[in-house]
Amino acid sequence: MNKKEKIKAKAYWHENIKYVLILLTIWFLVSYGAGILFKDELNQFKIAGFKLGFWFAQQGSMYVFVILIFVYVRLMNALDKKYGYDE
Numbered sequence: 001m002n003k004k005e006k007i008k009a010k011a012y013w014h015e016n017i018k019y020v021l022i023l024l025t026i027w028f029l030v031s032y033g034a035g036i037l038f039k040d041e042l043n044q045f046k047i048a049g050f051k052l053g054f055w056f057a058q059q060g061s062m063y064v065f066v067i068l069i070f071v072y073v074r075l076m077n078a079l080d081k082k083y084g085y086d087e
Contacts, residue, residue, distance in 0.1 A: 019072065023072055030060065031061035038053065
């Protein structure tokens, strides 16, 4: 691997890690923040008859996690194309 390819690979992994950290932060805020830290404020609202804080703790964080998986796939496909790693 030559120097140019090493620089390209390093930039690719830097962006990849940045995306992972951003998406994990979002998931943390939704699952821990909405389900535990801010549950009292969110419980003032209801969704499908359940208090919103309870809903996030039981259902919402799983839905957000699945959505984040699809977002990650799209981001990685774009990143692969950007750096020429797509096949």
